[in-house]
Amino acid sequence: MVVDTRADENIDRIFRALADSTRRDIVRRTLASTYSVSELAHEYDMSFAAVQKHVAVLEAADLVRKFPNGRERIVKGNPTTIRKAQELLAQFEHLWRDRIDRLDAFLAE
């Protein structure tokens, strides 16, 4: 069985992007407030280029978007993609509940 589709690759990117505490912190910050790339870079113990790469990973996953503002790029967190991931996990939980419901129905016989 082959499992991978284009849609799956997008999901891969989302979870992969979230699997790093620096990137999760960037998402939190840019959801709660406004940051340029260099403002973000000041927050972490790593090079500007490293932070830039993290932002690029998040952007590829559509977890943040960049908007030009003069020489700066304003990074904004994208709540829609967060919700998408959340809904996928909710489906997972649903599978479990359905199973329990089936079990309950069986035991009720």
Added chain:
Amino acid sequence: MVVDTRADENIDRIFRALADSTRRDIVRRTLASTYSVSELAHEYDMSFAAVQKHVAVLEAADLVRKFPNGRERIVKGNPTTIRKAQELLAQFEHLWRDRIDRLDAFLAE
């Protein structure tokens, strides 16, 4: 600023584990039904050892657990960890909502 803690590493593992469509499929299956490792292996176009490794990654993230049953290991999806991830994403969304609420309050002045 240093961002990583022990707790963060666990979160890393969860999202990292979910960032692969084969592993997401294993989670879905083992939440909805019962599979041994070899039964899972039959479902995918890869070696038994590869599937075994995927299960190990999921187990390290506590997304599945293994229970010995004779020579088999029964793999069970763990809804608790799914929920944990879901709640974390819900917090992210909350940051966004708070921001919008603050904006609304400001505009209402």
Added chain:
DNA sequence: AGTATCTACAACCATTTGGTTGTAGATTAC
């Protein structure tokens, strides 16, 4: 105009990841 700042991007490096094959230990089936 000249300088400083912000960003983009390439090249490089060590480590991790996702796959493989092969070997070996337990348990079950005949």
Added chain:
DNA sequence: GTAATCTACAACCAAATGGTTGTAGATACT
């Protein structure tokens, strides 16, 4: 008892990841 099945794990390999430094293009400041 022997053979088949299920699992574990090591060794290996190519590709991706997460960091670095260095160079260069735009924009803003004085």
